[in-house]
Amino acid sequence: MQLSPHNRPSNPLDLPEIRSHIARFLNCKDCLSCMRVSRDWSHDFAPYVWHTIDFAKDATAFGKVTTETLDKYGGLIAQILNIASAENLQALQHSKVDSIKSMDVRLPNNWLYRELLSDLILRCSGSVKDLIIQSASPNPNTFEEQRKWSTHFLHVNDIFTVYPPILPGQGPISNYECCLRALALWYVCITREGLSSLLRCCPSLDELTLVRVMLICHKPSLTLYTGSRLRYLSASLQQVYCNDTEDPKAPCLLLHFPLLKEWKISWMIRPTQWPTDTIPDAFSEWCPHFKTVTFATESTEIMKDLLLNSFNDLESCTLSSKNLEISTALGLLSHLDSMTSLTITDDKQDKEVTQMVFLIVKLCRNLQVLSIESIVCDVEIVEKARWACQDLRELRVRFKGLDSPRDIEGCIRQVCGQRRSGRDETYVSRSLDQGSILGRIAQFLLQFKQLKTVWLGTKNIYLPPSRTA
Template sequence: MKMDLSRHLNSPLDLSEIRAIVATYLDRKDLVICLCVSRDWFKDFVGPVWHTVDLAKDKKFVSLSPHVLDKYGCCIRQVHNILTFDHVKTLQHPKLNSLTLMSVVNHINPYHRALEFDTILRNSATLTELEFRGPPPKPDNVETQQTLNQNYLEASLLISCLPSSSPSGSSTMGSHLTSLYLKHSSSVTHLNASLAAYWTPDSVSNLTAPTLLCHFPMLQVWHVRSVYRPPTWDDVKVRKELSERCPHLTSFMFKHVGKVGDLSDLLLRCIRRPESLAFPVKNMSEKMALSLITHNNTLTSFTITNKCVDPAVMKWVYLIPMSCSRLQVFSAEELVLDMKSVEEHEWSCQDLRELRVRFKDLEDAQLIDACLRVVCSHRKRASRFSTVYSQVYHHLLQFDKLRIVSLGTKVYYLPAASV
């Protein structure tokens, strides 16, 4: 007996594979509407509906009945902004066991940490990204952080996501946390922590123990909240620890940097073969530029944040794309570059693929759009003119591999250059 399949071919959405693709482009409101179409549609759209929960926005989540989480808790993969103890209690449901990302804001009573740790341990097989954040202490130094007990809580939280149940070592760490049992490595790839959170001075005894980084062999990206180095810091040991314990760690993002020289010293003495770096523009100096040029052979992505109009700082910014020939990504979205200075510092990064900058006197959205349209259509045959418009598109035509450009308005995706 032959089945009549004609009714299944009326629309591409009759195919489950197509519905799964469409679901990735819909917001939650539209996904909920799709759930009501049929039982088959329900199966394909229910996962994306529950994939991500932002507890700061989804305020009704904590009031869901347990039987709702019994049905759909296994679909939740990401939980953002765990702010209150009610959030922590809600996450205790046993069906919430497949999280890949947790974002915890450090406003929770420390005495309630045990329940929070239970959630992390229950998801240790799938958890790959863990964020633990709070307002940085002022002044941002180890003494203040010890008073707030912030570093040690953070270390405990990160260690708690490790899957092994048997301890492999211990360390005395300051006056607040007397002992810390270390467990086997995890699959965490992104770390958000200050330097002192993993290299903490031991003022109690002369015991030695491996740094916390020995438990993150898969680490790839480190968001460094503070570059303050405690008294026990040893540049040689840190350099060795970073290269041996975290061989895949090639991306560093720096946020709250104290003294200007601290970051350049760290890059020069402790970090080996970085591929991606990001830091505030206020840290740009002659010494910082020399530190970046030292990593010219490996540096492929450079991001500089915040605004600056100081010519003494900007001259070092112009030096980076000129000196770092392997750059593929150059992002300075809040800075305004002068084309005259750009032409004086001829860029050597011929493999540039992504550019996010602004140019002086090229601020009109329509003019930017027209400029990049010319780049798309005349990548191989431009001539030099006196206007900023022409200078910019002529400059962009040098980079045959450039595919992504933002000049202060929207992001443009360029076609490949013709051969």
């Protein structure tokens, strides 16, 4: 059935799709004003008003919200930040507050708080995907002090359960499954058996962050869960290896994660039980799919050992320029056949760092992504270097003499123009201003026929395909 012309809305804001799109760009106060226009407007703008509750800013206002209001809007709350008191949790005690997707909570030494927290997480267990649980750092900040206080202990079975919540008038849901995707734990103590239970009842867990988490009470008689689907881990070396201060022979945490792909090593102090002359080399046994690593800035020596002796066939590596020495460069080159992505961070500008970068690009022929934003390259050195990685897809680099947005735009304009023209290399060389910095950099970029994304100091620029590729 065709709508007659007079049925079409005369104002774009009469369309709910337009209102919902606009709401994404307004602040909470403006969305609240829009809710008061009409019932239809309230329906479209309310999700953006109620999406996030931050108790660091909204505790007083949210504490005044009535039961009737939560009846109407409680189901729209998707993110809760900085839950720090029993009063915060009591304000959320409502059956309609059951669709929270993201929570950030503290662990105080308060049993009422813990009970209310357990109630909230179980009520939202079918929706919560991202969860941060943290306790305050101990004073003094030591493992011994952390273990003294009950406020740091995470009671896994009080928060996560292998049983589904029972809805009023219903029996257990046989196909229930926890949908938690990302979990971060800060300054908490947990038993090794508790960690196994946590992983077992969170089959969708994909990302885990551990900051000063104490794993205690390991016993060889306990069967550890090794079926986690986790792929992304952020934890220190000591967290992964020296995870039980009472039992230095407690097995490595990595055995829980057979599907691990990426590890961000947040702290690189050598674990106390490691021999001084070698390090464990069972990574391929524990994590056969491990291909991506991000290194912290401490201990170049450990980084070199891991690259040379522990990791096999790395595809992606991120490290600081402060650690880019001959030993780590050799470690990276031990993966030259598999390495496709390299990112250098931090701003250390010296001759040795530059030499190591150009040694890597000379030999790592399979590189597709190279990010060296922190390094300012001399055009003459870049031109003389031999770039074996001719299949680069993404390049992020700065050049000496190419500083202003106008010059960068001019250089990119030359590259795009030559790519669209489809001329041969001889014509391209003649048509560019070879004496200028812009022309020389454009000529350099044009050698990479597969290059799609380039960053020269301002923003990502997407290049048209090369007709001669």
